[in-house]
Amino acid sequence: MPGPQPPTQDSATVVRWAAFSCVLVPVVLLWYGSSLAGAAGTALSLAAVTAACRILLRQSELGAARLLDEESAPHRGRHHRPESGARGGGHHSGGNTPVG
Known part of the structure; x- marks a missing residue:
């Protein structure tokens, strides 16, 4: 069985x-006159959201x-054998079919 696949190119x-x-966002904030503390807080917030995503x-x-x-x-039974027969999901005759 192969291991986990690497992330796709899109992700x-x-x-x-x-x-x-x-x-980019903190640089733009600084460019337009925001405080250094505000830009740093924004950078940390964006980094946290990016990491969570x-x-x-x-x-x-x-x-x-x-x-x-x-x-x-393939689906396997309880003892790692393919399911077959009465205990493994085979056909049952009679069952709950109405008679009439």
């Missing part, structure tokens, strides 16, 4: 743009990869 691009924004994005990608692995793997 890496999103993270790069977010990091760029963490630098990156973690969530990574967890989402790993969950999707895990789901794809589970869907492509």
Whole structure:
């Protein structure tokens, strides 16, 4: 079974743009006369939000990869054998069908 897949190119691009924004926004704030403390606070806030989003994005990608692995793997019974027969989900005759 292959391990977790690396992040896709799209998510890496999103993270790069977010990091760029963490630098650009404080520079623009300073350029337009904001205080150094205000720009630094904004930079830290943006960095925290970017880090949280990156973690969530990574967890989402790993969950999707895990789901794809589970869907492509054959279903196995309790003792790691393919399910078959009466105990493993085979056809049952009679059952709950109405008679009439």
